[in-house]
Amino acid sequence: MIACTRDCYDTCVFDDNFRPIKSEPTFGFTCSRGNADLRRNESNRLLSPIVYGREASLEEAVREIVRTVKSLRPEEILHVEYDGNQGLLTWYYPARFWNAVGSASTDYSICSSEGHAALKEAWGCSCGAGVEEFKRARAFALWGSNASVSFIHGWHLMKDKYKIVIDVWKSETARKAEKSYIIRPSTDGWLALGVIKVLVSRGYGDLSDVEEPERLKELLDRVTVTDVAEVTGLSEEDIVELAELYYYYEPLTVIGFALGRTFDGFNSVTLISLIPAVLGLGRWFYYSNTYSLGVDFDYLRGLHLARPSRVVGMAEVGEEVEKGKIKALFVWNSNPILTLPLGNRIAEAAQEGRLFLAVHDPFVTETVKAASVAVPAPTYLEKHDVVYSYWHDYLVYNEPIRPRKGITEPELMRALAKEYGLTHPLVEEDPWEAVNVALRGTGVTLEELREKKVVKVKRKVPSSRPTAKSVSMPKRPKDGVYLVFSSHPTSTNTQFTEVYGYPKDLLTNDYEGQITLTTGFGEVTVRVRRSELVPKGVIVAYKPSLKLGLNEIVPPLKGRTGTPPINSTLVELRKP
Numbered sequence: 303m304i305a306c307t308r309d310c311y312d313t314c315v316f317d318d319n320f321r322p323i324k325s326e327p328t329f330g331f332t333c334s335r336g337n338a339d340l341r342r343n344e345s346n347r348l349l350s351p352i353v354y355g356r357e358a359s360l361e362e363a364v365r366e367i368v369r370t371v372k373s374l375r376p377e378e379i380l381h382v383e384y385d386g387n388q389g390l391l392t393w394y395y396p397a398r399f400w401n402a403v404g405s406a407s408t409d410y411s412i413c414s415s416e417g418h419a420a421l422k423e424a425w426g427c428s429c430g431a432g433v434e435e436f437k438r439a440r441a442f443a444l445w446g447s448n449a450s451v452s453f454i455h456g457w458h459l460m461k462d463k464y465k466i467v468i469d470v471w472k473s474e475t476a477r478k479a480e481k482s483y484i485i486r487p488s489t490d491g492w493l494a495l496g497v498i499k500v501l502v503s504r505g506y507g508d509l510s511d512v513e514e515p516e517r518l519k520e521l522l523d524r525v526t527v528t529d530v531a532e533v534t535g536l537s538e539e540d541i542v543e544l545a546e547l548y549y550y551y552e553p554l555t556v557i558g559f560a561l562g563r564t565f566d567g568f569n570s571v572t573l574i575s576l577i578p579a580v581l582g583l584g585r586w587f588y589y590s591n592t593y594s595l596g597v598d599f600d601y602l603r604g605l606h607l608a609r610p611s612r613v614v615g616m617a618e619v620g621e622e623v624e625k626g627k628i629k630a631l632f633v634w635n636s637n638p639i640l641t642l643p644l645g646n647r648i649a650e651a652a653q654e655g656r657l658f659l660a661v662h663d664p665f666v667t668e669t670v671k672a673a674s675v676a677v678p679a680p681t682y683l684e685k686h687d688v689v690y691s692y693w694h695d696y697l698v699y700n701e702p703i704r705p706r707k708g709i710t711e712p713e714l715m716r717a718l719a720k721e722y723g724l725t726h727p728l729v730e731e732d733p734w735e736a737v738n739v740a741l742r743g744t745g746v747t748l749e750e751l752r753e754k755k756v757v758k759v760k761r762k763v764p765s766s767r768p769t770a771k772s773v774s775m776p777k778r779p780k781d782g783v784y785l786v787f788s789s790h791p792t793s794t795n796t797q798f799t800e801v802y803g804y805p806k807d808l809l810t811n812d813y814e815g816q817i818t819l820t821t822g823f824g825e826v827t828v829r830v831r832r833s834e835l836v837p838k839g840v841i842v843a844y845k846p847s848l849k850l851g852l853n854e855i856v857p858p859l860k861g862r863t864g865t866p867p868i869n870s871t872l873v874e875l876r877k878p
C-alpha cells in the first residue's frame with residue numbers, strides 16, 4: 303500500500319501495483335497525476351548534488367551548506383518548506399536541525415492557516431465533517447472551492463446531490479452544480495452575513511446555539527440585504543433565495559482554502575461557518591481535518607525542545623531576501639520562487655550572490671535551477687514514511703515501490719547535524735521513534751501501522767458550540783480588477799507541468815491578446831483569452847500558470863493571522 307503524498311484533499315491510497323484501491327477513501331479512481339506518477343517518476347529528476355552549477359558529491363554539498371550556516375547569524379538563515387510531500391518524516395521532522403541551531407522559520411501561512419485560525423477561534427478546532435458526513439449529507443454548499451478539480455473524491459460523494467456553489471467566476475464546479483452564485487471577489491463575509499440576516503429575520507434560524515452572539519447581533523442590525531446586494535453584486539432576490547436553499551436543503555458547507563487567501567478571509571471563513579450553527583446544524587461544515595487526527599506536529603518539528611530565533615511570514619520571504627535580512631535559505635518540499643509572493647526576488651538574489659540558496663527536491667524545479675547547492679531527494683514512491691490526509695481519516699504506512707534516487711530528508715538532516723558537530727537530543731532521537739511519539743494522540747501505534755499499512759483513526763472533534771466573539775464587520779474590498787487563482791486538473795500547484803504543460807492564457811471577460819498586469823510591486827506581461835465564464839473585474843489564472851511569473855506582482859501582504867490575500871490581488875491593466 304502506498305498513499306499519494308501531494309498537497310491534496312484526497313490522499314489517494316494505492317495497492318502494491320499502484321492501482322487505486324476500490325474501497326474508501328479512493329473508490330477505485332484517481333486523478334491525471336496519479337495516473338501518470340510512475341511514468342513521471344523517471345523524468346526531470348535531479349540525480350546528483352549540484353554545488354554552484356557543477357555536479358558534486360553529497361559530502362561536498364553538505365560541507366558547503368554547513369560552512370555557510372556557520373558563517374551567518376541564525377536569524378539570517380531561513381528554512382522554507384511546505385506540503386510538496388505530506389509525509390511526517392519528509393515534511394516535518396527535518397525542521398529539527400534548523401530549530402536546534404536557532405535559525406528563522408516561516409509561519410507556514412501560504413495556504414490554509416488563516417481559515418484554521420478563524421475556525422479555531424470560533425469553534426475550538428478547524429475540524430469538521432469527514433467521509434461519513436459527506437456520505438450522509440443530502441446537499442452541499444461550496445464557498446471558494448473548485449472541488450470538482452481540487453477535491454475529486456469529495457466531489458464523487460456529492461454526485462447526485464444538490465450542490466450550491468459560491469464563486470467569483472463560473473468555475474468547472476460552478477458549471478456542474480445545481481445552483482451557482484457568482485459574487486465580487488472577497489465579498490463572501492458580506493454574503494454570509496446576508497444569509498444569516500434572512501434566516502434570522504424570517505424565523506428560519508436563530509442565534510441560540512451561538513455563544514457570545516452580541517457582535518453578530520450588532521452586525522445583523524447594521525447591515526441590510528440591500529447593502530449585501532450592492533457589495534456582492536448579487537440581487538436581493540438571489541440572497542433571499544440562497545438563504546431559502548440553505549433552510550430547505552441544510553447543505554453541508556464546504557469552505558475552500560481559497561477563501562483564507564482573500565482580503566478579510568478570516569472574517570469570511572468565520573461568518574460562513576456560523577450559517578449551519580444558525581440553522582441548528584452545529585459543526586455542519588468541512589474545511590480541514592488535520593487538527594483532529596491527534597498527530598503531534600510540534601513534536602516532529604522539535605518545538606518542545608527548541609524554537610526558531612524568529613518567524614518570517616511566507617508573504618514576506620521575497621521582500622526580506624531583497625532587503626538582505628535573509629542571507630541563506632534552505633528549501634525542501636516547496637518551490638518558493640514560483641509559489642511565494644515576490645518569489646522571483648529569491649532567484650535574483652541567488653543569481654547576484656546576495657543569497658545562499660540550498661534546495662532539496664526530487665525534481666529540477668525553478669527553485670532548483672536557481673540554487674547555489676541542490677541535493678536530490680527520493681519521491682514518495684521511493685521511501686518509507688507515514689502519510690495523513692486533511693480530509694479522510696486513514697493513516698498510511700508508505701513503502702517504496704521504486705528504487706531510490708537521492709537522500710531522504712531525515713538522512714540529509716542528520717548529515718548536516720554531523721558536519722555541524724551538533725549534539726542535540728532533537729537530532730539524536732531516531733526519526734521513527736519521533737514518529738511513534740508524534741502518533742500517540744492518534745490511538746494508532748507505528749507498530750500497528752507497519753503491520754496493517756492503512757489504519758483508520760478515530761478523530762477527535764469537539765462538540766463545542768461556536769462563539770461569535772471574533773466576528774467583525776466585513777471590510778469592503780476596493781473597486782477594481784482582481785487577479786484570482788484556481789486549481790487546475792492536470793497539476794498540483796506547480797508540479798506536473800513537465801508532463802502536461804500549463805495554461806499559457808489567463809481568462810478575462812472582455813479582452814483577448816497580450817496584456818500587462820501591474821501592482822505596486824512590479825509588472826508581468828501575459829496573454830489573456832476572452833471567456834464568458836468570467837465576469838467583469840476578474841482575471842482568472844490557474845495555479846500552474848504561476849510558471850508565467852505571476853507571483854512577481856503579488857503583494858507581500860499578510861491577512862489577520864498571516865496568510866497573504868493572494869486571491870485579492872488588485873491589478874492595473876495595460877493593453878498595448
Ligand SMILES: Nc1nc2c(c(=O)[nH]1)N[C@H]1C(S)=C(S)[C@@H](COP(=O)(O)OP(=O)(O)OC[C@H]3O[C@@H](n4cnc5c(=O)[nH]c(N)nc54)[C@H](O)[C@@H]3O)O[C@H]1N2
Pocket residue numbers: 309384385386387392412413559634635636637638640641642643662663664665667679680681682711787788794795796797845848852853856868
Ligand atoms: N499566486 C499564487 N500563489 C500561490 C497560490 C495561488 O493560488 N496563487 N497557491 C498557494 C498554495 S494553496 C500553496 S499550497 C502553495 C504551494 O507552494 P509549493 O509547496 O511551493 O508548491 P508545489 O508546486 O506543490 O511545490 C512542492 C515542491 O515539493 C517538491 N517535492 C515533492 N515531493 C517531495 C519530497 O518527497 N521531498 C522533497 N524534498 N520535495 C518534494 C516538488 O517537487 C515541488 O518542487 O502555493 C501558494 N502560492
Ligand SMILES: Nc1nc2c(c(=O)[nH]1)N[C@H]1C(S)=C(S)[C@@H](COP(=O)(O)OP(=O)(O)OC[C@H]3O[C@@H](n4cnc5c(=O)[nH]c(N)nc54)[C@H](O)[C@@H]3O)O[C@H]1N2
Pocket residue numbers: 309310311413445446447448449451452453468469470471473486487488489490557558559560561564786787788789790791792793794795845869
Ligand atoms: N487538481 C488540483 N487539486 C488541488 C490542487 C491543485 O493545484 N490542483 N491544489 C491543492 C491545494 S494546495 C489546495 S490549497 C486546494 C485548493 O483548492 P480549493 O480550496 O478548491 O481552492 P482553489 O482551487 O485555490 O480555488 C477555488 C475557487 O475559489 C475561487 N475564488 C477565488 N477568490 C474567491 C472569493 O473571493 N470568493 C469565492 N467565493 N471564491 C473565490 C476561485 O475562483 C476558484 O474557483 O486544492 C488542492 N487540490
Ligand code: SF4
Pocket residue numbers: 306307308310311312313314332333334335336337454794
Ligand atoms: S494528487 Fe490528489 S487526487 Fe491525485 S493521486 Fe494524489 S491525492 Fe489523489
Ligand SMILES: [Mo]
Pocket residue numbers: 309412413414559
Ligand atoms: Mo494549498
